[in-house]
Amino acid sequence: MGLEIGIGWLTVWMFSSLIFLLLLGLPLAFVTGGLGVVFLFLFGDLRMLHILPSRIFPFMTDYQLSAIPLFIFMASVLAAAGLIEELFDVVYKILGGLKGGLAAATIIASTILAAMVGVIGAAEVTMGIIALPAMLKRKYDPAMACGSILAGGTLGILIPPSILAILFAVIAQQSVGELFIGAFFPGFLLSGMYILYVTGRSYMNPVMGPALPKEERVSFKEKIILLRGIIAPILLVSLVLGVIFTGIATPVEAAGIGTFGALVVAALSRKLSWTTIKGAAITTLKASTMVLWIMFGASIFVGFYIVSGGQEFVTQSLLGTGFGPYGILIIMMILLILLGMFLDWVGILLLAVPIFAPIMLSLPWDGVFGLPGVNPAEVSLWFGVVYMVNMQMAFLSPPFGYALFYLKSVAPPEISMGTIFRASVPFLIIQAVGLTLVVIFPEVILWLPRLVYGN
Numbered sequence: 001m002g003l004e005i006g007i008g009w010l011t012v013w014m015f016s017s018l019i020f021l022l023l024l025g026l027p028l029a030f031v032t033g034g035l036g037v038v039f040l041f042l043f044g045d046l047r048m049l050h051i052l053p054s055r056i057f058p059f060m061t062d063y064q065l066s067a068i069p070l071f072i073f074m075a076s077v078l079a080a081a082g083l084i085e086e087l088f089d090v091v092y093k094i095l096g097g098l099k100g101g102l103a104a105a106t107i108i109a110s111t112i113l114a115a116m117v118g119v120i121g122a123a124e125v126t127m128g129i130i131a132l133p134a135m136l137k138r139k140y141d142p143a144m145a146c147g148s149i150l151a152g153g154t155l156g157i158l159i160p161p162s163i164l165a166i167l168f169a170v171i172a173q174q175s176v177g178e179l180f181i182g183a184f185f186p187g188f189l190l191s192g193m194y195i196l197y198v199t200g201r202s203y204m205n206p207v208m209g210p211a212l213p214k215e216e217r218v219s220f221k222e223k224i225i226l227l228r229g230i231i232a233p234i235l236l237v238s239l240v241l242g243v244i245f246t247g248i249a250t251p252v253e254a255a256g257i258g259t260f261g262a263l264v265v266a267a268l269s270r271k272l273s274w275t276t277i278k279g280a281a282i283t284t285l286k287a288s289t290m291v292l293w294i295m296f297g298a299s300i301f302v303g304f305y306i307v308s309g310g311q312e313f314v315t316q317s318l319l320g321t322g323f324g325p326y327g328i329l330i331i332m333m334i335l336l337i338l339l340g341m342f343l344d345w346v347g348i349l350l351l352a353v354p355i356f357a358p359i360m361l362s363l364p365w366d367g368v369f370g371l372p373g374v375n376p377a378e379v380s381l382w383f384g385v386v387y388m389v390n391m392q393m394a395f396l397s398p399p400f401g402y403a404l405f406y407l408k409s410v411a412p413p414e415i416s417m418g419t420i421f422r423a424s425v426p427f428l429i430i431q432a433v434g435l436t437l438v439v440i441f442p443e444v445i446l447w448l449p450r451l452v453y454g455n
Contacts, residue, residue: 036301103144148194401424
């Protein structure tokens with residue numbers, strides 16, 4: 001029998017220890033797993049020891065998780081083959097004649113890249129290396145240049161095949177296919193809002209995003225020829241999403257198709273080699289094991305907290321605020337943004353969703369301002385997409401948002417951290433508008449899954 005401790009003090013000790021050790025720079029997987037075992041030893045009992053195998057083995061045998069290494073490998077092959085640089089090159093030459101065209105091209109390329117990659121860091125770093133020097137060279141305002149990369153890069157969280165969506169589906173027992181389809185329209189809606197902002201701002205103040213000089217522009221005929229170079233990767237993305245949306249294949253099967261298709265596309269562009277395959281395989285191995293180790297560690301940590309009464313404690317604390325369901329949702333969203341300042345996306349998902357999802361399912365969502373609400377059967381799907389939009393804000397929020405540091409790691413020395421912070425603010429406001437829309441108008445999320453699945 002372990003030591004006696006109240007759930008309030010256990011909450012304080014567990015989460016303060018977690019933040020303290022993370023601030024020391026220790027890896028999240030080993031911090032969460034290690035703390036889970038320590039607190040289990042100190043305050044648990046023999047029955048709680050069953051948490052260790054019972055939390056880990058379901059992940060080891062979950063079929064849906066096999067989509068993660070397949071999608072990561074697909075993205076790694078496309079990146080290694082140089083197709084992402086080619087994609088940006090084509091889009092910016094087509095749109096370069098417009099004011100703000102390079103920033104809009106960055107967001108469009110990031111949107112297509114999000115549909116290839118599924119993770120945020122890869123998109124931020126890749127576009128930071130390719131697009132930022134191109135915009136700075138052509139006298140773009142540094143904040144406009146950085147902001148378009150920051151906002152475009154976070155779309156990888158939302159637009160399918162998002163790795164975050166796969167993990168959320170596994171944790172919340174939600175259909176991956178439904179979540180992909182539900183996130184599709186909000187993802188492209190946000191992308192469109194970003195493009196409208198950078199284009200509108202550049203036309204109001206041309207210094208922010210000047211058009212390409214006439215000597216650098218290409219003719220309409222050359223634009224058509226350029227498009228041929230990106231037909232193959234776009235067809236691949238369309239095929240992967242198409243077989244999911246039409247129900248021909250599950251997300252895991254679609255990931256397999258995408259992986260094979262990426263090898264074919266790389267071969268067609270004459271960029272396929274053993275070196276390319278080896279590099280992509282090592283990248284996949286590192287990224288997949290990182291995700292799984294964090295899942296193992298965080299699930300032990302959260303599992304012990306829930307078994308100790310943490311779920312009831314958090315539920316009662318939120319209900320005790322006296323706010324209605326939507327007030328509680330706002331508190332959750334603020335907590336997620338705060339967590340995003342310290343933890344990566346896998347850690348936040350594993351720590352927050354097992355606690356928040358049951359609370360969401362237990363509350364009535366009757367709508368606000370007399371607008372339609374959410375049916376109980378659709379709450380999990382709706383919350384999943386709201387959560388992913390929320391995570392975009394968490395990654396972009398100064399001073400510790402992960403996306404800010406991903407971009408700084410590849411930005412030229414003259415781009416200060418202050419510039420990157422300022423660049424994020426307008427796009428944070430746009431994301432807040434997008435988040436408000438999906439909360440107030442849940443049909444933005446739900447209409448497409450209903451149409452596809454005929455619910």
